Amino acid sequence: MTGDVDLHFLDAVPTDAEKAAVDTVLGPPESGWDGGERQSADLRFAAGGHAARGRRDLLLPALHAVNDRIGWISQAALDYICRRLTVPPAEAYGVASFYAMFALHQRPRRVVHVCTDIACAARGSDRLCADLTERLGAPGTERQDLTWHESPCLGMCERAPAALAIEAGDPPAYAVAAPATAEALMPSPAAEGSPNGHRPATTFSPAPLPGSAPEPPEAAAVPQAGDPGLVLLRRIGTVDPQSLDDYRAHGGYAALREALRLGPSGVIREVSDSGLVGRGGAAFPTGRKWEGTARRPETPRYLVCNADESEPGTFKDRVLMEGDPFSVIEAMTIAGYANGATTGYLYIRGEYPRALSRLENAIARARARGLLGTDILGSGFDFDIEIRRGAGAYICGEETAIFNSIEGLRGEPRTKPPFPVERGLFDQPTAVNNVETLVNVLPIMLMGGPAYARIGTGSSTGPKLFCVSGSVRRPGVYEVPFGATLRELLELAGGAGTGDTPRQPRAVLLGGAAGGFVRGDELDIPLTFEGARDAGATLGSGVVLVLDDSVDLAAILVRIAAFFRDESCGQCVPCRVGTVRQEEALRRLQLGSGPRRTDLALLREVGAAMRDASICGLGQTAWNAVESAIDRLGVFGAEKETLKEVR
Amino acid sequence: MTTTPVTLAPPRRLVDVTIDGREVRVPEGSTIMEACEAMGTDVPTLCYGDTLAPRNACRVCVVEVEGARTLAPACSRAVEEGMAVATDSERVRHSRKMVLELLGSSVDLSTTPKVDEWNERYGARPDRFGPRADPAPLGERDARHAGTHEVGDGSVAATVEQPAKVDNDLYVRDYGKCIMCYKCVDACGEQWQNSFAIGIAGRGFDARVSTEHDVALPDSACVYCGNCIEVCPTGALSFATEFDMRAEGTWDEERQTQTTTVCTYCGVGCNVTLHVQDNEIVKVTSPHDNPVTHGNLCIKGRFGFQHVQQRRRD
Numbered sequence: 001m002t003g004d005v006d007l008h009f010l011d012a013v014p015t016d017a018e019k020a021a022v023d024t025v026l027g028p029p030e031s032g033w034d035g036g037e038r039q040s041a042d043l044r045f046a047a048g049g050h051a052a053r054g055r056r057d058l059l060l061p062a063l064h065a066v067n068d069r070i071g072w073i074s075q076a077a078l079d080y081i082c083r084r085l086t087v088p089p090a091e092a093y094g095v096a097s098f099y100a101m102f103a104l105h106q107r108p109r110r111v112v113h114v115c116t117d118i119a120c121a122a123r124g125s126d127r128l129c130a131d132l133t134e135r136l137g138a139p140g141t142e143r144q145d146l147t148w149h150e151s152p153c154l155g156m157c158e159r160a161p162a163a164l165a166i167e168a169g170d171p172p173a174y175a176v177a178a179p180a181t182a183e184a185l186m187p188s189p190a191a192e193g194s195p196n197g198h199r200p201a202t203t204f205s206p207a208p209l210p211g212s213a214p215e216p217p218e219a220a221a222v223p224q225a226g227d228p229g230l231v232l233l234r235r236i237g238t239v240d241p242q243s244l245d246d247y248r249a250h251g252g253y254a255a256l257r258e259a260l261r262l263g264p265s266g267v268i269r270e271v272s273d274s275g276l277v278g279r280g281g282a283a284f285p286t287g288r289k290w291e292g293t294a295r296r297p298e299t300p301r302y303l304v305c306n307a308d309e310s311e312p313g314t315f316k317d318r319v320l321m322e323g324d325p326f327s328v329i330e331a332m333t334i335a336g337y338a339n340g341a342t343t344g345y346l347y348i349r350g351e352y353p354r355a356l357s358r359l360e361n362a363i364a365r366a367r368a369r370g371l372l373g374t375d376i377l378g379s380g381f382d383f384d385i386e387i388r389r390g391a392g393a394y395i396c397g398e399e400t401a402i403f404n405s406i407e408g409l410r411g412e413p414r415t416k417p418p419f420p421v422e423r424g425l426f427d428q429p430t431a432v433n434n435v436e437t438l439v440n441v442l443p444i445m446l447m448g449g450p451a452y453a454r455i456g457t458g459s460s461t462g463p464k465l466f467c468v469s470g471s472v473r474r475p476g477v478y479e480v481p482f483g484a485t486l487r488e489l490l491e492l493a494g495g496a497g498t499g500d501t502p503r504q505p506r507a508v509l510l511g512g513a514a515g516g517f518v519r520g521d522e523l524d525i526p527l528t529f530e531g532a533r534d535a536g537a538t539l540g541s542g543v544v545l546v547l548d549d550s551v552d553l554a555a556i557l558v559r560i561a562a563f564f565r566d567e568s569c570g571q572c573v574p575c576r577v578g579t580v581r582q583e584e585a586l587r588r589l590q591l592g593s594g595p596r597r598t599d600l601a602l603l604r605e606v607g608a609a610m611r612d613a614s615i616c617g618l619g620q621t622a623w624n625a626v627e628s629a630i631d632r633l634g635v636f637g638a639e640k641e642t643l644k645e646v647r
Numbered sequence: 648m649t650t651t652p653v654t655l656a657p658p659r660r661l662v663d664v665t666i667d668g669r670e671v672r673v674p675e676g677s678t679i680m681e682a683c684e685a686m687g688t689d690v691p692t693l694c695y696g697d698t699l700a701p702r703n704a705c706r707v708c709v710v711e712v713e714g715a716r717t718l719a720p721a722c723s724r725a726v727e728e729g730m731a732v733a734t735d736s737e738r739v740r741h742s743r744k745m746v747l748e749l750l751g752s753s754v755d756l757s758t759t760p761k762v763d764e765w766n767e768r769y770g771a772r773p774d775r776f777g778p779r780a781d782p783a784p785l786g787e788r789d790a791r792h793a794g795t796h797e798v799g800d801g802s803v804a805a806t807v808e809q810p811a812k813v814d815n816d817l818y819v820r821d822y823g824k825c826i827m828c829y830k831c832v833d834a835c836g837e838q839w840q841n842s843f844a845i846g847i848a849g850r851g852f853d854a855r856v857s858t859e860h861d862v863a864l865p866d867s868a869c870v871y872c873g874n875c876i877e878v879c880p881t882g883a884l885s886f887a888t889e890f891d892m893r894a895e896g897t898w899d900e901e902r903q904t905q906t907t908t909v910c911t912y913c914g915v916g917c918n919v920t921l922h923v924q925d926n927e928i929v930k931v932t933s934p935h936d937n938p939v940t941h942g943n944l945c946i947k948g949r950f951g952f953q954h955v956q957q958r959r960r961d
Contacts, residue, residue: 007843007868008842008844008867008868010859010860010862010866075859075860078859078860088836088843088846088868089843089859089868090843090844090845090846090857090858090859090867090868091836091843091846092859093846093848093857093858093859093860094846094847094848094857097793097848097849097850097857098793098848098849098850099793099794100792100793100794100795100850103792104860105790140795149795150795152794392793392794393793393794393850410847415703415720415723417725558798562796562798565796565851565852566793566794566795566796566850566851567794567850567851568850568851568852569850569851569854570827570847570849570850570851570852570853570854571704571827571854572703572704572705572706573704573705573706573707573746573749573750573826573827574706574742574745574746574749576827576851576852576854577749577750577752577753577852578745578749579851579852580753580805580852581749581752581776581804583798583801584776584777584799584801584804584805585801586801587798587799587800587801588800588801588802591800591801593800593801593802594777594801602775602776605741605745606745606749608738608741608742608745609741609742609744609745609746609749611717612709612717612718612738612741612742613706613709613717613718613742613745613746614706614717615703615704615706620717
């Protein structure tokens with residue numbers, strides 16, 4: 001901002017609870033200038049300028065604080081946040097209304113998010129929704145005690161259909177029902193609030209909502225748990241994810257010691273030699289990214305761990321964070337060291353309360369032992385981690401939108417160039433890496449880059465996590481070295497089917513909603529970047545979502561289109577309107593209500609423009625899955641004749 | 648005669664770029680659009696503002712840069728040595744056509760200059776997505792929640808149309824004509840006015856320009872400088888006089904004269920351009936090339952012209 005800003009506020013008065021919620025994040029106000037009671041002494045000085053506005057990145061945490069405790073954000077609460085942070089109310093309103101988890105009108109304290117995305121749709125979320133509609137009314141119906149709504153992928157695909165209930169309070173509490181039944185989601189007597197003055201160590205209450213079944217252990221999502229051959233998942237199910245001692249007893253923090261011995265450039269050399277590429281979906285070489293960031297002359301530099309895992313069908317990062325949270329913290333520390341960053345931001349999606357609690361605990365414990373903070377392990381290296389929680393926006397996993405979200409702006413992607421290595425978070429050089437990518441750095445440190453590079457194939461190195469869900473008998477996160485075929489992976493997961501009933505796979509969605517479908521008879525595709533590319537598919541974030549004959553593919557495509565329409569940030573025309581037109585055309589095709597050939601041609605034309613002219617990867621890939629379903633699966637009939645007749 | 652030293656920016660290196668097969672030398676740091684202008688190649692644009700930082704949101708200016716996976720916005724992408732750009736390739740024409748169709752099918756572009764010409768040039772037919780959905784009632788779009796929407800049956804094409812917001816005497820916000828170019832928000836915010844009365848709210852197709860909680864302008868931080876109207880490319884923001892005259896059918900630009908003069912209110916000396924129809928001031932703009940104000944005015948220069956017209960005592 002330039003110039004001195006004289007902001008205009010509404011004159012609404014916040015309640016004590018709203019004020020207290022904001023003050024837990026921001027501390028009490030210092031004077032009338034930042035939202036406190038106006039005293040006569042305040043008239044003798046003026047506070048403002050950059051110092052007052054320099055805390056804009058606390059806007060998202062402050063909005064969360066109010067939403068968590070009250071259940072919604074009133075005009076008065078938003079106004080108070082704006083006064084505290086010197087943020088214009090119109091901008092703060094724009095930020096708050098960007099996120100699906102924030103409500104700007106009063107609503108019941110308990111909100112149930114029922115996943116209706118692809119994996120859950122393949123496992124009966126429609127029946128669950130019908131059941132809930134019968135008992136509670138249509139989605140969005142606000143009863144005294146709760147409201148429910150349909151949600152995009154909650155990242156609990158291995159236990160589909162999934163639902164997440166969050167109840168506002170001090171502290172807020174949550175419960176996960178997966179596989180969910182309407183019975184389990186029924187309201188139960190409210191919990192007593194925690195004793196006054198007790199600040200929990202974690203955001204969410206450690207006790208689940210009353211009446212709900214306890215969440216299964218972390219290892220339940222890892223069918224291979226305990227297998228000594230595992231690299232990335234080896235500690236899951238064998239260590240206590242809450243205990244730093246247990247982590248260290250299982251080899252934890254040996255990688256950081258090795259990194260400190262190698263020095264920053266040594267770490268980057270090993271990572272480059274390892275051939276590690278990003279596991280978030282874009283597969284960019286990590287060593288090159290770090291080299292680019294570390295080489296920049298500007299300081300400070302930042303590290304951002306992208307834990308906003310929201311790609312439908314993806315849950316590997318959740319499993320890592322829940323089951324082995326210290327490994328994420330250790331890997332971030334190494335990355336911070338290599339890139340010369342002293343602050344790392346861990347941006348975790350808002351729908352992961354257990355992972356959030358685990359990480360909050362891990363960071364607190366690491367800090368208490370001097371493994372975060374100043375002079376880590378006597379090396380002179382200072383590093384600390386701040387957690388930022390998303391609030392229901394898939395787009396914030398885009399590598400530049402995540403910066404805007406952290407900075408307290410709307411989570412809209414930025415134009416590239418400049419790339420994050422030059423100008424990222426707070427316009428400083430930034431390395432932004434996915435959780436799984438970072439966790440791979442630990443074995444690279446321990447075994448050395450060249451040894452790591454011998455795992456997998458020549459151009460896809462290392463172990464890879466796959467999120468196997470849908471119609472498979474043992475869904476979960478699987479670790480296999482690059483090079484296994486899709487068939488081998490499915491065999492590991494017990495084959496297609498549900499429970500004891502084997503079924504023929506009709507299609508497999510690889511890479512999530514931004515990826516593409518392959519047919520059930522194409523299971524010999526090697527699961528490597530080059531193998532997928534040669535087959536005209538993509539590994540993306542490691543989604544392997546199996547659909548059998550019982551699934552209505554047209555309905556799945558409409559769900560994918562609705563997902564992109566909901567999650568488009570709205571910044572550029574091809575994506576903002578294109579995703580709408582794509583959904584409309586797919587609905588006509590699904591219902592058989594429009595001219596089939598014209599609509600298929602229309603989809604192609606809209607899709608090509610989205611792919612070519614959108615600002616970011618969301619718009620560029622919003623047509624991928626639909627295109628592959630039309631081309632590879634022939635969902636809407638043969639296509640050969642269509643193009644010719646239309647043109 | 649004494650000479651006064653003039654402070655100049657350091658000379659900029661020239662870079663060679665190829666546009667549609669023709670070579671051109673432009674200063675380093677120029678945008679592709681500036682390079683196109685230098686050679687007389689027309690690039691359509693809607694969200695680009697000559698007094699604002701490019702947002703490259705509309706994507707109607709996209710061009711094909713050789714070797715790039717996706718198309719690039721000409722308005723913001725800087726030229727690089729040896730860059731080869733195509734401004735009229737098949738891919739470019741297709742994306743421009745689609746952007747025009749997507750906008751034309753969802754927004755009322757009846758007062759957007761040049762759109763008919765571009766539709767013809769690129770063969771855009773915005774009506775091919777089906778009949779337009781009924782306009783939303785006032786306030787309905789503002790109440791939409793991010794991340795959820797009612798899935799229709801595809802029989803009508805969704806639009807952003809809604810009744811105009813008339814909540815003050817000076818100007819009207821007709822968001823059924825809004826293409827979300829962000830220019831009004833940038834002009835109101837840190838790039839010019841620093842009033843921050845409006846922002847972008849909501850998400851995706853439901854994103855909209857809004858005051859906080861959609862309060863009426865008189866309750867917002869608006870100072871009625873009208874600098875948002877100055878930069879609006881579609882007529883979504885307009886003087887109340889223009890809005891009323893259009894509604895009556897009396898607005899006629901053919902019959903209007905434009906006179907640029909100096910504002911008489913204070914000593915800054917802003918240029919005001921008076922748009923006069925039938926001897927009445929109907930609108931005030933300001934030249935964007937004015938080195939002091941760059942097209943910006945305050946409430947007095949923009950709207951304080953009534954006294955000129957109060958001679959009639961009827």
